[in-house]
Amino acid sequence: MVRLSENARRVLEARYYRRDEEGRVCEDFPALCRRVATAVAAAESAFGGAVEQTAERFGAALERLEFLPNSPTLMNAGTPVGQLAACFVLPIDDSLESIFEAVKRMAGIHQSGGGTGFDFSRLRPAGDVVRATRGIASGPVSFLSVFDAATGVVKQGGRRRGANMGVLRADHPDVLAFIAAKDEPDRCTNFNLSVSTPDGFWRAVEADEDWPLANPRSGEIVERLRARDLLDEIARHAWESGDPGVIFLDAVNRNNPTPKLGALAATNPCGELPLLPNESCNLGSLRLDAFVADGAIDWPRLDAAVDLAVRFLDDVIEVSRYPYPEIAAITRANRKIGLGVMGFADLLVDLRIPYDSPEAVRVAERVMARIHARATEASARLAEERGVFANFAGSRAEARGRRLRHATLTSIAPTGTLSILAGCSGGIEPYFALSFVRHVLDGERLAETNSRFETELRRAGAYSPDLVAEVRASGSARVVAGVPEALKRLFPTALDLSPAWHLGIQEAFQRHVDNAVSKTINLPSDTTPDQIAAIYVDAWRRGLKGVTVFREGSKGAAAVLVRGPSGAYEAAPTFSGDCADSRCA
Numbered sequence: 001m002v003r004l005s006e007n008a009r010r011v012l013e014a015r016y017y018r019r020d021e022e023g024r025v026c027e028d029f030p031a032l033c034r035r036v037a038t039a040v041a042a043a044e045s046a047f048g049g050a051v052e053q054t055a056e057r058f059g060a061a062l063e064r065l066e067f068l069p070n071s072p073t074l075m076n077a078g079t080p081v082g083q084l085a086a087c088f089v090l091p092i093d094d095s096l097e098s099i100f101e102a103v104k105r106m107a108g109i110h111q112s113g114g115g116t117g118f119d120f121s122r123l124r125p126a127g128d129v130v131r132a133t134r135g136i137a138s139g140p141v142s143f144l145s146v147f148d149a150a151t152g153v154v155k156q157g158g159r160r161r162g163a164n165m166g167v168l169r170a171d172h173p174d175v176l177a178f179i180a181a182k183d184e185p186d187r188c189t190n191f192n193l194s195v196s197t198p199d200g201f202w203r204a205v206e207a208d209e210d211w212p213l214a215n216p217r218s219g220e221i222v223e224r225l226r227a228r229d230l231l232d233e234i235a236r237h238a239w240e241s242g243d244p245g246v247i248f249l250d251a252v253n254r255n256n257p258t259p260k261l262g263a264l265a266a267t268n269p270c271g272e273l274p275l276l277p278n279e280s281c282n283l284g285s286l287r288l289d290a291f292v293a294d295g296a297i298d299w300p301r302l303d304a305a306v307d308l309a310v311r312f313l314d315d316v317i318e319v320s321r322y323p324y325p326e327i328a329a330i331t332r333a334n335r336k337i338g339l340g341v342m343g344f345a346d347l348l349v350d351l352r353i354p355y356d357s358p359e360a361v362r363v364a365e366r367v368m369a370r371i372h373a374r375a376t377e378a379s380a381r382l383a384e385e386r387g388v389f390a391n392f393a394g395s396r397a398e399a400r401g402r403r404l405r406h407a408t409l410t411s412i413a414p415t416g417t418l419s420i421l422a423g424c425s426g427g428i429e430p431y432f433a434l435s436f437v438r439h440v441l442d443g444e445r446l447a448e449t450n451s452r453f454e455t456e457l458r459r460a461g462a463y464s465p466d467l468v469a470e471v472r473a474s475g476s477a478r479v480v481a482g483v484p485e486a487l488k489r490l491f492p493t494a495l496d497l498s499p500a501w502h503l504g505i506q507e508a509f510q511r512h513v514d515n516a517v518s519k520t521i522n523l524p525s526d527t528t529p530d531q532i533a534a535i536y537v538d539a540w541r542r543g544l545k546g547v548t549v550f551r552e553g554s555k556g557a558a559a560v561l562v563r564g565p566s567g568a569y570e571a572a573p574t575f576s577g578d579c580a581d582s583r584c585a
Helices: 006-016 029-047 051-063 071-076 096-111 140-152 175-179 199-207 227-241 249-254 299-319 325-334 344-350 358-386 416-422 451-459 465-474 485-490 499-510 529-541
Strands: 067-069 087-089 115-119 164-169 191-197 210-214 221-226 245-248 280-287 337-342 435-439 445-449 520-523 546-551 561-563 569-571
Touching: 006 029, 006 071, 006 416, 029 051, 029 071, 029 299, 051 067, 051 299, 067 071, 067 299, 067 416, 096 115, 096 140, 140 164, 140 175, 140 191, 164 175, 175 191, 175 227, 199 210, 199 227, 199 529, 210 227, 221 227, 227 529, 227 546, 245 249, 245 529, 280 299, 280 325, 299 337, 299 358, 337 358, 337 416, 344 358, 344 451, 358 499, 435 465, 445 451, 451 465, 451 485, 499 520, 499 529, 520 529, 529 546
Parallel strands: 087 115, 115 164, 164 191, 191 245, 280 337, 435 569, 520 546
Antiparallel strands: 067 280, 087 280, 210 221, 245 546, 435 445, 561 569
16 A cells, blocks of 8 residues: 555545544545445446456555545445535526525535536526516526525535535626626635636637627527626636636537537536536546656556546446436436546656646647547447446437447546545646645644655755745745756746646646546736736637636635745645635635
């Protein structure tokens, strides 16, 4: 078994290990891995598989920290809860009954450990007439507060709080109010917000044309705005707080795996899973740095891990207990999985490749292309063993002539807490800092230095506590004179990178991901709203499915690093959720 870090042990004890009736921890990490592997491998019996042998293989991969599933699987597999999916989208129609049914279902999902996404675009705008009572509608933004308040009183499984994504179309009459929903710092704190934008909006921006706002109830155009002005409002509020992000709706639906079932309109809380109403998905991440040997990627080992992970995630769909029959039905009919990666920044260091280099972009594309191709082959083999997914007819897979077990296979999640367990960098993000102060559960503040950076400093004969403290205070090795030039290049932090490098890495992964990519474009405090607007336009032109920015010093809650009282970087509380970016609740 790979040795766990002290932070990993603290996270496991606080959130993942089972406890007895007196609340005492009653398992360790090997026992957790056996519990999860045994519960998931039980699905093999339905298909004539070797249950015990498969459980051993699953457990070994988990213990080696080569692959980890999403948190609900680690928490709930083999327990009475049994709900293993992380990502859900719930429908909201234009009626009080539908709205409060969604609130109720959201609460149940949060209690079991899942996160939820909602498209509020069907709700009539504020000031519109309510026919049944002849009253006046309060609009979608008012109902955001209802969902937010409900989330605040339901703590997920007793171990983590709820997370939501709220989406509104750019042509909704209340879009300006939605964009400004987080102007008050204590409002919508359990939500990430995204404006859903079609290609037509971006063409209107480029042509400096007006953009129509239409009542979703009647289809009537009620107002026209200059498209550029609307983009400027999105950018200004993102500059202030990190919200809203932007979803590129047509890019999402051009890759809709089951177009006959309807359009995709909302995502999970961090944006990497566009899902149909009532659909859920389970995620898993491969730790890329685990597959490096002698300074090169061990491709056969990575291939074998992909095969095992696809089988594991398919079994998760089979054994998971879904909170509502509608969710069980569409989840099992589409069998979407989201296999992704973590430790990408670590991989680049182990390969001696700077994150902000053309070679890093090539590695990103090569790695994800290999994973997606191998996952596709694994899904095809499972389709031969177990059958194609029920909604295969009319799907993109059928159109490509590929008989697959799953409607989707790949996704890039932020992996905040999972990467702490695995002892690696989160998702495909660069390092946020090389030395910082981490807050832990008992209020203690511990200085922590990136182990690879410290090793390289010692190898170069440059290490000293004073040098590390200087790096901690500055937030970057590139501005510290005593750091060797080669290490300055090899160890950039998020704020060292221009937006183009952030977007380039995201684009490289997105080309070979059939769901979406969670990635934050971290920006220095002196970034302007106009520069943020330009990032959005660039992201749309690159064909991305969504984009999120976070400016240092903005009033939003940075989930990773903040400037502490001394000016040095400090990590936000360790147990803030599975996400490692500003979009995580």
